[in-house]
Amino acid sequence: MKNAVGRDIPDSLLKDGKEVYQGKNYMDGKYIQKATPRTRRYERPRESKLVDSIAQALRDCGARSGMTFSFHHHLRDGDHVVNLVMKAAIEELGLCDLTIAASSLGAAHDPIADYIEEGKVIGIQTSGIRGRMGEVVSAGKLKTPAVIRSHGGRPRAIEAGEVHIDIAFVAAPTSDCVGNCRGVGGKSNCGSMGYAMTDAKYADHVVVVTDCLVDFPNMPASVEAIDVDAVVVVDSIGDPRKIASAAARISQNPRDLMMAENVAKVIAATPWFKEGFSFQTGVGGPSLAANLFLEQYMDQRDIKMGWAIGGICGPMVEMLKKGKVGKVIDVQDFDLDAVNSIHQTPGHYEMSASQYANPANKGAFVNKLDFVVLAALEIDTGFNVNVLTGSDGVLRGAPGGHPDTAAGSKCCIIVTPLTRGRMATVCEHVVTVTTPGDCVDVLVTDYGIAVNPLRPDLIECLDKAGIPHVAIEALKDKAYSLVGRPDDLEWEDRVVAVLEARDGTILDVVRKIKPYTMD
Numbered sequence: 001m002k003n004a005v006g007r008d009i010p011d012s013l014l015k016d017g018k019e020v021y022q023g024k025n026y027m028d029g030k031y032i033q034k035a036t037p038r039t040r041r042y043e044r045p046r047e048s049k050l051v052d053s054i055a056q057a058l059r060d061c062g063a064r065s066g067m068t069f070s071f072h073h074h075l076r077d078g079d080h081v082v083n084l085v086m087k088a089a090i091e092e093l094g095l096c097d098l099t100i101a102a103s104s105l106g107a108a109h110d111p112i113a114d115y116i117e118e119g120k121v122i123g124i125q126t127s128g129i130r131g132r133m134g135e136v137v138s139a140g141k142l143k144t145p146a147v148i149r150s151h152g153g154r155p156r157a158i159e160a161g162e163v164h165i166d167i168a169f170v171a172a173p174t175s176d177c178v179g180n181c182r183g184v185g186g187k188s189n190c191g192s193m194g195y196a197m198t199d200a201k202y203a204d205h206v207v208v209v210t211d212c213l214v215d216f217p218n219m220p221a222s223v224e225a226i227d228v229d230a231v232v233v234v235d236s237i238g239d240p241r242k243i244a245s246a247a248a249r250i251s252q253n254p255r256d257l258m259m260a261e262n263v264a265k266v267i268a269a270t271p272w273f274k275e276g277f278s279f280q281t282g283v284g285g286p287s288l289a290a291n292l293f294l295e296q297y298m299d300q301r302d303i304k305m306g307w308a309i310g311g312i313c314g315p316m317v318e319m320l321k322k323g324k325v326g327k328v329i330d331v332q333d334f335d336l337d338a339v340n341s342i343h344q345t346p347g348h349y350e351m352s353a354s355q356y357a358n359p360a361n362k363g364a365f366v367n368k369l370d371f372v373v374l375a376a377l378e379i380d381t382g383f384n385v386n387v388l389t390g391s392d393g394v395l396r397g398a399p400g401g402h403p404d405t406a407a408g409s410k411c412c413i414i415v416t417p418l419t420r421g422r423m424a425t426v427c428e429h430v431v432t433v434t435t436p437g438d439c440v441d442v443l444v445t446d447y448g449i450a451v452n453p454l455r456p457d458l459i460e461c462l463d464k465a466g467i468p469h470v471a472i473e474a475l476k477d478k479a480y481s482l483v484g485r486p487d488d489l490e491w492e493d494r495v496v497a498v499l500e501a502r503d504g505t506i507l508d509v510v511r512k513i514k515p516y517t518m519d
Contacts, residue, residue: 152357179228
């Protein structure tokens with residue numbers, strides 16, 4: 001069955017009420033059945049919930065084969081907790097047929113690929129999937145298709161009962177003896193812990209894993225002791241120096257700076273660029289550089305940003321400290337500047353992933369966004385964006401909050417070079433649709449700007465401001481003239497990953513590439 005972005009979804013996936021994607025506003029006004037947060041039990045007072053090891057915490061929580069364990073990725077490529085837990089579960093307790101439900105997974109979790117190949121891990125539910133794990137899943141070695149959700153789609157699925165978490169593991173930079181935990185105050189600070197909050201409320205059991213035990217009460221707590229069953233102290237939960245990636249730095253490349261300046265020009269040409277506007281930027285180099293030029297336009301018009309959200313980096317923290325933005329509300333920190341700011345800089349607040357981007361609640365922040373600036377691996381002539389699979393069809397990325405902010409904002413701008421290496425970034429059809437074209441408004445490249453025909457109001461804004469723009473087909477033709485048209489990928493029938501739209505409908509599938517053999 002074809003969906004609204006023209007992707008053919010196998011009928012075998014359309015069961016138990018599952019539908020194909022039918023447009024960004026298809027679910028408006030519909031009700032979902034909300035799961036009830038986990039059943040509480042009466043407990044006599046305990047002085048401490050400390051246990052000796054992760055293995056003991058697993059035993060105390062009734063861990064058994066076939067369960068689903070959840071994790072959050074605030075330590076990003078520095079995370080140690082996923083590997084520690086899965087090693088204890090599989091190698092010490094002998095568990096198998098396990099599912100990992102994580103907010104994201106990356107190269108730090110390469111050892112899990114071995115457990116997939118051994119058949120010990122049979123399910124993956126995540127936003128990001130990279131490194132060796134992405135390769136083994138793409139090679140068809142995971143028993144069931146991986147389920148890929150956005151950062152808003154994940155808490156929606158948990159709260160709707162579509163994802164049942166048996167045990168949630170919270171990597172906590174600090175915790176007290178009963179489980180009040182925070183992302184600051186220790187040796188492995190990660191700042192916001194927004195992705196762990198929904199897990200802690202809905203999981204059957206919650207285990208806090210920390211490398212810094214502090215005095216009770218550890219307040220204000222990101223995850224509260226009322227939801228925690230056990231606390232484990234380990235040598236290290238991760239390396240905070242690996243929170244930041246190379247992409248999370250402002251580019252000094254002249255091409256990137258030119259694109260960033262054009263992004264700011266587009267924003268300044270719209271009616272929403274006024275006192276108190278709201279904003280989010282991605283972590284790509286050109287996206288971050290847009291902050292610099294946007295600040296110049298703000299100074300020229302003597303206006304301030306009302307608030308900013310998302311994964312936060314140093315440049316936004318600096319704007320907050322200078323008084324250029326009123327509030328920064330933060331679900332994840334992308335560098336140590338942001339980590340060191342949260343709970344310290346007035347106006348810098350923490351929020352949950354559900355409050356950030358869940359399309360099925362009554363107050364997600366993305367729904368109040370004026371502007372979002374995002375990167376792309378590919379964008380096609382239908383303005384569909386891919387940030388998940390590489391040009392070879394292998395899982396190498398993450399939707400993250402990309403589809404959520406694109407759908408919720410008044411103006412979504414994609415900024416990307418026309419080509420990367422010998423690959424066309426603007427193309428006929430993206431390999432995988434991660435953000436549908438009806439959510440994307442403007443494309444800014446180093447060869448020109450294109451506006452989605454669905455947004456005649458923005459076309460009028462750019463025309464009035466004298467900002468030239470072209471049809472996206474012209475950018476695609478230019479890209480192919482520079483690097484050539486790529487050969488079509490050949491796929492097997494087997495689906496290795498299912499990509500859900502943020503509302504839970506099926507947006508696309510990733511099939512096993514033919515032939516695909518790992519080195």
